Amino acid sequence: AQKVTQAQTEISVVEKEDVTLDCVYETRDTTYYLFWYKQPPSGELVFLIRRNSFDEQNEISGRYSWNFQKSTSSFNFTITASQVVDSAVYFCALSVYTGNQFYFGTGTSLTVIP
Amino acid sequence: DVKVTQSSRYLVKRTGEKVFLECVQDMDHENMFWYRQDPGLGLRLIYFSYDVKMKEKGDIPEGYSVSREKKERFSLILESASTNQTSMYLCASSLIAGPQTYGYTFGSGTRLTVV
Numbered sequence: 001a002q003k004v005t006q007a008q009t010e011i012s013v014v015e016k017e018d019v020t021l022d023c024v025y026e027t028r029d030t031t032y033y034l035f036w037y038k039q040p041p042s043g044e045l046v047f048l049i050r051r052n053s054f055d056e057q058n059e060i061s062g063r064y065s066w067n068f069q070k071s072t073s074s075f076n077f078t079i080t081a082s083q084v085v086d087s088a089v090y091f092c093a094l095s096v097y098t099g100n101q102f103y104f105g106t107g108t109s110l111t112v113i114p
Numbered sequence: 115d116v117k118v119t120q121s122s123r124y125l126v127k128r129t130g131e132k133v134f135l136e137c138v139q140d141m142d143h144e145n146m147f148w149y150r151q152d153p154g155l156g157l158r159l160i161y162f163s164y165d166v167k168m169k170e171k172g173d174i175p176e177g178y179s180v181s182r183e184k185k186e187r188f189s190l191i192l193e194s195a196s197t198n199q200t201s202m203y204l205c206a207s208s209l210i211a212g213p214q215t216y217g218y219t220f221g222s223g224t225r226l227t228v229v
Contacts, residue, residue, distance in 0.1 A: 009154070035217050043123075043223035045204065050217055091156065101172070102218060104149075106156035 002027045004094050006105035013082050014113050021077040021108045023092030031097035034075045039089040082112045118221040120205050125226045133192040135224050137205030146188035151202040195228045
């Protein structure tokens with residue numbers, strides 16, 4: 001069975017602080033894909049990144065970076081120099097090669113205080 | 115710009131009513147999904163469809179049904195709405211080989227309140 005855990009329910013940071021959102025996943029499949037989505041107040045989930053299980057390279061995109069570690073089954077997301085526009089709910093998700101379904105974590109609500 | 119469009123942003127219905135939530139995508143995606151989102155529970159899959167007239171139950175199908183008569187349209191039906199179906203409903207679509215490669219494209223959601 002697949003499972004994604006986002007232990008942080010809510011996080012508040014002051015603008016310009018760095019913040020890391022944790023994601024731990026469980027799967028017995030050897031080929032799988034990990035995703036992060038952002039859900040702003042408007043409601044639509046926006047795709048941020050995809051990682052496959054064979055690529056453990058960290059990735060940086062502007063102020064966003066992702067740390068994928070198979071040894072700890074984690075796929076953590078860091079926002080550097082946070083901004084008010086980063087306030088949203090962030091979801092981590094897992095998909096396995098053999099299926100069509102995504103497995104979502106329960107989400108982390110991030111509030112960036114000006 | 116590619117789109118998944120959900121017909122209503124907010125909906126208020128009475129207990130016992132039959133409710134239709136509509137979702138249309140313009141990307142020629144084979145897969146379509148209905149999720150409900152509740153605080154503390156994240157997104158839970160209700161039903162999905164990988165082709166016209168095909169449907170598969172997700173994790174919480176009880177009290178719901180779906181219809182996919184055309185590739186671009188996937189409807190979620192609450193046969194007899196109940197207050198515990200008050201929730202945010204999200205529609206998503208993907209290519210047939212897509213979830214792993216391209217991820218989902220989501221609609222903006224329908225916030226349904228059953229009174």
